[in-house]
């Protein structure tokens with residue numbers, strides 16, 4: 001079942017590709033470590049900026065239902081879906097895999 005903790009909050013409108021710790025998942029999908037959780041970005045055809053969501057557990061105690069089963073390379077249990085364009089997939093072994 002698709003699952004994404006996508007919440008509109010302040011975010012940069014550029015790709016985080018050059019920031020420390022960013023993971024390039026391929027296919028214009030990126031992960032950026034933020035506040036104890038991970039921001040997930042992708043090149044969204046439905047909006048004029050990268051769409052994003054997050055997973056993990058943040059410092060304020062909020063958490064998504066995703067389980068990070070490995071970090072080297074990143075593997076996440078539970079799919080992610082973009083609420084803007086419907087792009088749906090998994091993060092497995094550091095790569096984006098379309099569902």
Ligand SMILES: [Zn+2]
Nearest residue numbers: 044051082085
């Ligand atoms: Zn999208």
